[in-house]
Amino acid sequence: xxxxxxxxxxxxxxxxxxxxxxxxxxxxxxxxxxxxxxxxxxxxxxxxxxxxxxxxxxxxxxxxxxxxxxxxxxxxxxxxxxxxxxxxxxxxxxxxxxxxxxxxxxxxxxxxxxxxxxxxxxxxxxxxxxxxxxxxxxxxxxxxxxxxxxxxxxxxxxxxxxxxxxxxxxxxxxxxxxxxxxxxxxxxxxxxxxxxxxxxxxxxxxxxxxxxxxxxxxxxxxxxxxxxxxxxxxxxxxxxxxxxxxxxxxxxxxxxxxxxxxxxxxxxxxxxxxxxxxxxxxxxxxxxxxxxxxxxxxxxxxxxxxxxxx
Amino acid sequence: xxxxxxxxxxxxxxxxxxxxxxxxxxxxxxxxxxxxxxxxxxxxxxxxxxxxxxxxxxxxxxxxxxxxxxxxxxxxxxxxxxxxxxxxxxxxxxxxxxxxxxxxxxxxxxxxxxxxxxxxxxxxxxxxxxxxxxxxxxxxxxxxxxxxxxxxxxxxxxxxxxxxxxxxxxxxxxxxxxxxxxxxxxxxxxxxxxxxxxxxxxxxxxxxxxxxxxxxxxxxxxxxxxxxxxxxxxxxxxxxxxxxxxxxxxxxxxxxxxxxxxxxxxxxxxxxxxxxxxxxxxxxxxxxxxxxxxxxxxxxxxxxxxxxxxxxxx
Numbered sequence: 001x002x003x004x005x006x007x008x009x010x011x012x013x014x015x016x017x018x019x020x021x022x023x024x025x026x027x028x029x030x031x032x033x034x035x036x037x038x039x040x041x042x043x044x045x046x047x048x049x050x051x052x053x054x055x056x057x058x059x060x061x062x063x064x065x066x067x068x069x070x071x072x073x074x075x076x077x078x079x080x081x082x083x084x085x086x087x088x089x090x091x092x093x094x095x096x097x098x099x100x101x102x103x104x105x106x107x108x109x110x111x112x113x114x115x116x117x118x119x120x121x122x123x124x125x126x127x128x129x130x131x132x133x134x135x136x137x138x139x140x141x142x143x144x145x146x147x148x149x150x151x152x153x154x155x156x157x158x159x160x161x162x163x164x165x166x167x168x169x170x171x172x173x174x175x176x177x178x179x180x181x182x183x184x185x186x187x188x189x190x191x192x193x194x195x196x197x198x199x200x201x202x203x204x205x206x207x208x209x210x211x212x213x214x215x216x217x218x219x220x221x222x223x224x225x226x227x228x229x230x231x232x233x234x235x236x237x238x239x240x241x242x243x244x245x246x247x248x249x250x251x252x253x254x255x256x257x258x259x260x261x262x263x264x265x266x267x268x269x270x271x272x273x274x275x276x277x278x279x280x281x282x283x284x285x286x287x288x289x290x291x292x293x294x295x296x297x298x299x300x301x302x303x304x305x306x307x308x309x310x
Numbered sequence: 311x312x313x314x315x316x317x318x319x320x321x322x323x324x325x326x327x328x329x330x331x332x333x334x335x336x337x338x339x340x341x342x343x344x345x346x347x348x349x350x351x352x353x354x355x356x357x358x359x360x361x362x363x364x365x366x367x368x369x370x371x372x373x374x375x376x377x378x379x380x381x382x383x384x385x386x387x388x389x390x391x392x393x394x395x396x397x398x399x400x401x402x403x404x405x406x407x408x409x410x411x412x413x414x415x416x417x418x419x420x421x422x423x424x425x426x427x428x429x430x431x432x433x434x435x436x437x438x439x440x441x442x443x444x445x446x447x448x449x450x451x452x453x454x455x456x457x458x459x460x461x462x463x464x465x466x467x468x469x470x471x472x473x474x475x476x477x478x479x480x481x482x483x484x485x486x487x488x489x490x491x492x493x494x495x496x497x498x499x500x501x502x503x504x505x506x507x508x509x510x511x512x513x514x515x516x517x518x519x520x521x522x523x524x525x526x527x528x529x530x531x532x533x534x535x536x537x538x539x540x541x542x543x544x545x546x547x548x549x550x551x552x553x554x555x556x557x558x559x560x561x562x563x564x565x566x567x568x569x570x571x572x573x574x575x576x577x578x579x580x581x582x583x584x585x586x587x588x589x590x591x592x593x594x595x596x597x598x599x600x601x602x603x604x605x606x607x608x609x610x611x612x613x614x615x616x617x618x619x620x621x622x623x624x
Contacts, residue, residue: 014511017511017513018511018512018513021512021513022415022419022512024411025411025412025414025415025418025419026415026419028407028408028411028412028414028415029411029412029415029416029420029429030429031408031412031483032412032429032432032433032436032483032484032487033428033429033432035436035447035480035483036432036435036436038447038451039436039439039443039444039446039447042446042447042450042451043443043446043447043450045450046450093343094343094346094347095343095347096343097339097340097342097343097344098340098343098344098347100340101337101340101341101343101344102344105337105340114344116614117348117351118347119610119614120351120607120610121347121348121350121351123534123537123606123607123609123610124351124354124541124603124606125540125541125542125543125576125602125603125606126541126543127541127543127576127579127580127599127602128354128358128541128579128599128602128603129354130580130583131358131579131583131595131596131599132354132357132358134583135357135358135361135591135592135596136353136354136357163350166347166350167347170347194330194333195333195337196330196332196333196336196337199336200336217438220438221440223440224439224440224441224442224443225440226440226441226442226543226544227543227544227576227580230544230580231580231583231584253440253442253544256442256446256548257442257544257547260445260449260547260548261547261553281446281449282446282450285442285443285446288440288442288443289439289440289443292438292439292440292443293435293438293439296435296438300434
């Protein structure tokens with residue numbers, strides 16, 4: 001009797017087909033790297049041209065006047081800072097409060113109903129919030145606080161952005177609170193602690209990395225938010241330096257919008273005929289990209305710290 | 311508290327119900343926060359419906375089927391609806407297959423190499439990039455580089471629906487990848503092992519076990535990313551969506567429309583809200599918002615329902 005040879009290598013055609021399919025999926029995955037590279041390259045290329053062509057002293061004067069070749073980034077960053085500050089003042093207490101209630105207080109039935117409603121708020125497009133900021137927030141809130149305020153103010157834009165980032169704060173914070181193990185709460189109750197003590201002195205500190213992360217991510221989102229500011233802050237192409245939230249103002253993102261259409265619309269057709277205003281768009285984009293990347297990186301580190309702890 | 315009443319009265323200090331004022335106040339404050347969030351939502355809806363409903367009660371469906379116009383009584387959102395639907399088609403055709411394929415590679419094929427970790431990190435970073443930066447990418451690559459006759463042979467035609475659609479597709483790609491990865495990861499590995507035990511190849515396992523089981527989760531994620539794409543404004547304005555109350559769309563073939571002027575619902579809302587005539591800002595903008603909200607909220611509701619069904623089944 002001779003042994004029947006058994007071929008364990010399998011069908012060669014099948015192997016080749018598997019390798020081909022694998023390569024196809026790898027190619028799809030590599031496309032995301034191409035997208036990142038395209039973003040970074042397009043931003044750097046035009047931003048460098050801008051920095052090369054423009055007189056660097058015009059980047060730190062007073063006021064953003066692209067038509068007069070005055071590109072004061074300080075004006076724009078002050079606007080972004082004010083809007084983000086107002087947004088965080090609104091979103092931090094409301095978002096954290098809602099998250100603590102949903103995670104620590106709400107009965108499961110109520111939670112099942114309340115959480116989707118919060119997700120509906122998260123799904124509202126920013127242009128709708130932008131309209132809400134000028135049609136309701138500005139006359140009903142801002143002009144009640146300060147009757148002299150114009151319809152378009154940095155404060156109205158900030159409140160709008162705040163409403164926009166509340167669901168982000170609430171959902172990341174709630175995830176962090178719910179990741180705190182039950183045993184910690186039970187130990188606290190076992191020692192006779194009240195619910196408020198357990199929530200604030202035990203669960204909250206245990207989830208602090210996730211909570212800080214939610215605030216950092218929200219700030220990053222607020223800085224990058226464009227439409228609310230473009231519509232409600234009232235900044236036209238030109239803007240003077242201001243630190244007053246009750247006045248019109250310009251932020252980094254709103255300045256990019258007004259460069260892209262309307263009075264400041266940058267000439268189509270890149271290359272030599274495109275002016276410095278066109279390239280300043282990419283310079284601002286690069287600054288915004290770097291700031292949000294840095295914030296997201298720090299936020300991500302905090303989120304991962306929670307995951308490692310439990 | 312114990313159920314049976316104690317036979318001997320205990321010391322009052324132990325049984326007296328003390329009202330925990332601070333605790334109640336804290337709980338009240340928390341409920342206030344939650345109610346404030348919902349109040350924003352309610353006031354927003356009431357405000358928009360209160361302002362915009364008059365357009366529908368006066369003109370009915372005619373507002374939906376008219377083209378843009380500088381005369382408020384005739385202006386409609388048909389071109390915007392058409393533009394939004396065609397942009398959504400780009401997202402469906404480009405982002406969904408590409409995103410799901412990437413997720414399959416990362417979860418099923420990739421080993422834990424430096425390249426894999428880099429791709430994962432890169433996708434997380436891309437998800438955090440502000441949408442206006444994607445608009446710049448679209449402006450630099452699709453409008454200028456590929457749209458220019460000299461450098462790209464006029465491939466996209468410049469400020470066209472094609473450029474806007476490609477930009478939106480790239481914008482939602484990381485969201486599709488992340489949600490698809492999560493639902494593929496949730497497929498129990500026992501299923502895969504069962505498949506391999508029966509002699510299936512890796513692609514068989516992916517096709518007939520992993521993807522069908524991850525489908526509800528993937529579908530939820532794709533619907534949510536579609537609703538995100540429908541609400542985006544800034545990248546479209548940067549890549550040349552029409553921000554005025556008029557542009558002509560004579561009877562064009564679909565191919566001409568893709569390489570022609572376009573607008574979308576959120577862009578039209580922005581346009582209306584910036585017009586000097588009060589009817590645009592006070593009536594037409596909220597009416598257009600109602601159309602947009604109907605579409606995006608419908609998407610979100612479908613996603614929430616899908617997920618709820620998926621969660622109970624597991």
